[in-house]
Amino acid sequence: MATFQKLTPRSEDYSKWYNELVVKADLAEQSAVRGCMVIKPYGYAIWETIQAELDRRFKEQGVHNAYFPLLIPKSFLSREAEHVEGFAKECAVVTHHRLMNDPEGKGVVVDPNAKLEEELIIRPTSETIIWSTYKNWISSYRDLPILCNQWCNVMRWEMRTRLFLRTAEFLWQEGHTAHATKEEAEDYARSMLDVYADFAENVMAIPVVRGVKSPNERFAGALNTYCIEAMMQDGKALQAGTSHFLGQNFAKSFDVQFLSKENKYEYVWATSWGVSTRLMGALIMTHSDDNGLVLPPALAPVQVVIVPIFKKSEDLARLMEHLSPLADRLKQMGIRVKVDTADNATPGYKFADYELKGVPVRLAMGGRDLENNTIEIARRDTLTKETISLEGIEDKIVALLAEIQKNCYQKALDYRIAKTRECNSYEEFKEEIKKGGFLLCHWDGTPETEEKIKAETKATIRCIPLEALPGYKEEPGQCMVTGKPSAKRVVFAIAY
Amino acid sequence: MATFQKLTPRSEDYSKWYNELVVKADLAEQSAVRGCMVIKPYGYAIWETIQAELDRRFKEQGVHNAYFPLLIPKSFLSREAEHVEGFAKECAVVTHHRLMNDPEGKGVVVDPNAKLEEELIIRPTSETIIWSTYKNWISSYRDLPILCNQWCNVMRWEMRTRLFLRTAEFLWQEGHTAHATKEEAEDYARSMLDVYADFAENVMAIPVVRGVKSPNERFAGALNTYCIEAMMQDGKALQAGTSHFLGQNFAKSFDVQFLSKENKYEYVWATSWGVSTRLMGALIMTHSDDNGLVLPPALAPVQVVIVPIFKKSEDLARLMEHLSPLADRLKQMGIRVKVDTADNATPGYKFADYELKGVPVRLAMGGRDLENNTIEIARRDTLTKETISLEGIEDKIVALLAEIQKNCYQKALDYRIAKTRECNSYEEFKEEIKKGGFLLCHWDGTPETEEKIKAETKATIRCIPLEALPGYKEEPGQCMVTGKPSAKRVVFAIAY
Numbered sequence: 001m002a003t004f005q006k007l008t009p010r011s012e013d014y015s016k017w018y019n020e021l022v023v024k025a026d027l028a029e030q031s032a033v034r035g036c037m038v039i040k041p042y043g044y045a046i047w048e049t050i051q052a053e054l055d056r057r058f059k060e061q062g063v064h065n066a067y068f069p070l071l072i073p074k075s076f077l078s079r080e081a082e083h084v085e086g087f088a089k090e091c092a093v094v095t096h097h098r099l100m101n102d103p104e105g106k107g108v109v110v111d112p113n114a115k116l117e118e119e120l121i122i123r124p125t126s127e128t129i130i131w132s133t134y135k136n137w138i139s140s141y142r143d144l145p146i147l148c149n150q151w152c153n154v155m156r157w158e159m160r161t162r163l164f165l166r167t168a169e170f171l172w173q174e175g176h177t178a179h180a181t182k183e184e185a186e187d188y189a190r191s192m193l194d195v196y197a198d199f200a201e202n203v204m205a206i207p208v209v210r211g212v213k214s215p216n217e218r219f220a221g222a223l224n225t226y227c228i229e230a231m232m233q234d235g236k237a238l239q240a241g242t243s244h245f246l247g248q249n250f251a252k253s254f255d256v257q258f259l260s261k262e263n264k265y266e267y268v269w270a271t272s273w274g275v276s277t278r279l280m281g282a283l284i285m286t287h288s289d290d291n292g293l294v295l296p297p298a299l300a301p302v303q304v305v306i307v308p309i310f311k312k313s314e315d316l317a318r319l320m321e322h323l324s325p326l327a328d329r330l331k332q333m334g335i336r337v338k339v340d341t342a343d344n345a346t347p348g349y350k351f352a353d354y355e356l357k358g359v360p361v362r363l364a365m366g367g368r369d370l371e372n373n374t375i376e377i378a379r380r381d382t383l384t385k386e387t388i389s390l391e392g393i394e395d396k397i398v399a400l401l402a403e404i405q406k407n408c409y410q411k412a413l414d415y416r417i418a419k420t421r422e423c424n425s426y427e428e429f430k431e432e433i434k435k436g437g438f439l440l441c442h443w444d445g446t447p448e449t450e451e452k453i454k455a456e457t458k459a460t461i462r463c464i465p466l467e468a469l470p471g472y473k474e475e476p477g478q479c480m481v482t483g484k485p486s487a488k489r490v491v492f493a494i495a496y
Numbered sequence: 497m498a499t500f501q502k503l504t505p506r507s508e509d510y511s512k513w514y515n516e517l518v519v520k521a522d523l524a525e526q527s528a529v530r531g532c533m534v535i536k537p538y539g540y541a542i543w544e545t546i547q548a549e550l551d552r553r554f555k556e557q558g559v560h561n562a563y564f565p566l567l568i569p570k571s572f573l574s575r576e577a578e579h580v581e582g583f584a585k586e587c588a589v590v591t592h593h594r595l596m597n598d599p600e601g602k603g604v605v606v607d608p609n610a611k612l613e614e615e616l617i618i619r620p621t622s623e624t625i626i627w628s629t630y631k632n633w634i635s636s637y638r639d640l641p642i643l644c645n646q647w648c649n650v651m652r653w654e655m656r657t658r659l660f661l662r663t664a665e666f667l668w669q670e671g672h673t674a675h676a677t678k679e680e681a682e683d684y685a686r687s688m689l690d691v692y693a694d695f696a697e698n699v700m701a702i703p704v705v706r707g708v709k710s711p712n713e714r715f716a717g718a719l720n721t722y723c724i725e726a727m728m729q730d731g732k733a734l735q736a737g738t739s740h741f742l743g744q745n746f747a748k749s750f751d752v753q754f755l756s757k758e759n760k761y762e763y764v765w766a767t768s769w770g771v772s773t774r775l776m777g778a779l780i781m782t783h784s785d786d787n788g789l790v791l792p793p794a795l796a797p798v799q800v801v802i803v804p805i806f807k808k809s810e811d812l813a814r815l816m817e818h819l820s821p822l823a824d825r826l827k828q829m830g831i832r833v834k835v836d837t838a839d840n841a842t843p844g845y846k847f848a849d850y851e852l853k854g855v856p857v858r859l860a861m862g863g864r865d866l867e868n869n870t871i872e873i874a875r876r877d878t879l880t881k882e883t884i885s886l887e888g889i890e891d892k893i894v895a896l897l898a899e900i901q902k903n904c905y906q907k908a909l910d911y912r913i914a915k916t917r918e919c920n921s922y923e924e925f926k927e928e929i930k931k932g933g934f935l936l937c938h939w940d941g942t943p944e945t946e947e948k949i950k951a952e953t954k955a956t957i958r959c960i961p962l963e964a965l966p967g968y969k970e971e972p973g974q975c976m977v978t979g980k981p982s983a984k985r986v987v988f989a990i991a992y
Contacts, residue, residue, distance in 0.1 A: 078603030107574035
């Protein structure tokens with residue numbers, strides 16, 4: 001029987017721990033194509049739940065799904081000047097549309113006669129192709145708002161990739177809305193941030209700071225970028241979702257005007273907003289430990305695993321008389337249950353494997369339990385276990401799953417609070433930033449100061465928070481670098 | 497107010513009717529990228545229901561979803577010799593990974609220094625990349641079977657495209673399974689065909705003939721291709737889904753072996769199976785009429801539309817006192833309902849628009865109905881309407897939706913039966929095939945005869961049916977062209 005290989009502890013090498021965990025827990029792996037990952041069934045099951053939870057929330061906001069082309073004409077990218085600066089450079093370029101048999105007999109080669117007139121780019125994001133489409137959909141204020149989202153793959157030719165966190169191809173959703181007024185568009189961008197924050201906190205159990213990006217960190221082509229920022233267990237920040245107010249930039253680039261109620265032609269106002277498979281990285285790095293994944297129950301593909309402890313098949317049969325009906329009752333209650341009756345792994349191996357996979361609740365029952373009408377119940381988040389009566393166990397499990405969900409969130413929030421502090425001088429900042437976490441500092445609002453700090457410390461402004469962080473007050477002050485006035489503190493951190 | 501533009505009648509130009517309907521019913525449209533479509537929200541909502549229904553059925557078969565890379569190294573395509581013949585030629589080729597600012601200041605150009613060492617192909621189908629991955633997942637019989645599916649986009653550089661039916665990029669699902677034995681793989685390929693047939697008949701209301709492809713029409717690299725074939729209203733055949741038994745071809749090309757229970761290394765057995773957004777074309781061409789879409793209720797984004805008939809806002813308010821609670825009750829029963837209170841279109845315009853969109857049931861209520869406690873109920877499939885009491889209307893609607901679903905299927909089946917006939921001589925065949933429909937003929941089983949028939953009549957063998965079509969018996973005979981022996985009749989048709 002296989003022996004269980006432990007992960008590199010987080011304290012030894014956090015980055016190595018992450019890479020090992022993603023692969024060993026069967027979430028994802030590198031593919032034969034540089035920088036592109038394979039999302040394995042267990043990882044994809046988590047992503048499907050993320051999709052379902054988000055999709056339901058989007059639809060509650062009036063959003064409809066649609067699908068726009070994978071390929072974008074090269075010329076579209078240069079239409080919006082700032083956008084091309086931010087995006088167009090590192091991307092996959094389609095130049096030909098045919099292969100042919102190699103005249104020298106060595107497999108296939110690109111057919112030089114099948115060169116495209118205009119090269120096509122695999123979408124790094126879809127504002128350009130979508131606004132070229134919206135032009136045909138919008139003529140009057142009666143056509144607005146348009147609230148579309150698509151779930152799709154996108155590609156950015158990243159040089160250094162890491163599974164989920166930074167891959168050349170990744171999966172995401174991108175919402176693109178069109179509005180008649182500036183106010184409506186701004187409100188919509190802001191309200192989608194709340195949808196993301198609600199999802200992050202209540203489903204992923206990841207506490208987030210809601211804020212706006214400084215101009216340096218804004219999306220290419222946006223007038224304002226709202227974001228949610230999370231803190232990972234190594235004290236680094238991870239941007240978990242963004243929602244952009246795009247003003248009339250794309251409407252102007254693609255000439256999308258509408259006839260207003262007042263019978264005047266006006267350019268349409270836009271938002272876009274997205275989250276990606278990067279959330280999988282955030283999920284892993286927020287909750288997991290040296291034994292493996294820790295999954296909040298809301299996202300766990302298996303919420304409860306039941307392991308009968310047996311040697312002979314008669315023993316198993318007797319255990320299953322209790323365990324099968326229990327599993328059925330839990331399933332009827334909407335709980336995702338697995339019963340593991342495999343005889344090719346020891347209970348110890350199974351326990352370690354389900355810990356690695358982050359199954360929130362493990363039930364184990366052996367011969368003595370059978371005599372006593374008891375069962376062992378173990379929770380993944382605290383690694384504690386106890387033996388309890390089988391009587392009324394279903395309700396206890398429901399309550400325990402809710403408690404684990406809450407505990408995952410609280411633990412992450414406690415960690416973030418402990419690693420968040422104010423910092424009032426740049427000298428202090430340079431020392432403190434080495435310890436990680438969020439530093440709340442005054443900043444004079446200029447790109448120059450932000451760039452200087454980034455160059456000297458690698459720290460960036462993660463966001464200008466919409467409201468003071470718990471335990472802190474919003475107050476004016478002086479920039480820690482230049483001494484110039486600052487309206488409120490912003491969040492600095494080293495980021496993924 | 498807008499006036500309603502009628503569709504070109506089917507009898508006048510079926511192809512034009514189809515193209516107009518797809519666009520006018522807001523299902524899809526051409527994009528700025530040659531051959532690539534935009535799937536609009538209304539069309540995508542239908543596709544989402546197709547996905548959900550299929551996905552549930554796949555999961556009942558033990559299938560897990562996963563995700564594999566969009567791009568495939570060029571060399572992978574030449575590994576499986578037959579596969580490359582069938583697929584590799586017309587495809588989108590990525591040759592570079594960077595753009596740069598045009599030195600002459602004209603937008604962006606491809607950076608010549610960013611040429612890839614090996615070109616990458618946008619997946620036309622994923623057998624090669626998936627089997628290169630399975631190699632790492634499989635070592636023992638204990639790792640088998642692997643039952644994976646992915647929902648994704650694929651690309652085949654088609655020269656002549658039509659919305660949904662043939663587009664360069666399309667959406668689909670592709671299942672790829674790995675098995676320890678030939679029998680298990682063959683059974684699995686066969687069972688997925690039944691899943692597709694069940695879905696086509698019970699959800700899409702499209703009757704299908706289950707069969708196997710002749711060697712000429714087999715998937716590139718398959719030992720056997722199972723298919724479901726449907727008949728469109730113009731008498732042409734449309735292949736609605738395929739399931740392939742791939743033998744050990746891909747396992748051998750990518751060297752995927754496993755240690756069997758008998759402790760011997762053996763190559764793994766494979767299947768693959770898929771359906772695509774082409775199903776949207778089949779759906780449209782099976783049920784719709786000159787007034788627009790006809791949707792089976794199981795797939796209709798809006799199953800019941802409620803239209804209050806009013807002039808003044810007080811009238812609307814009084815009508816809504818009845819209609820709002822009715823809509824709520826229907827929603828609670830799981831019915832997809834829309835109430836249209838817009839004041840910028842006449843009832844007549846609305847009625848025509850919901851007919852165009854294929855909404856199965858329309859309820860309309862005006863002042864006289866209010867007095868009489870009645871409502872007008874219209875069904876889309878038969879274009880009939882009646883005025884009935886509001887009392888107990890919910891149950892009537894549930895029954896009516898079931899009846900419409902059944903009627904859509906029966907109507908399509910009756911049409912197919914009427915357009916299916918036996919044909920015993922090649923002379924007769926050449927005349928009959930011009931009238932469309934399925935011709936049941938004896939064939940000698942050789943590719944030569946099939947090719948001759950195709951060259952002379954454009955007809956192909958749609959399938960060798962697994963069982964005799966309703967009303968026909970399976971019987972041996974002589975090939976209509978060569979007179980050689982034939983075990984049973986096969987289905988010939990002109991195909992989409």
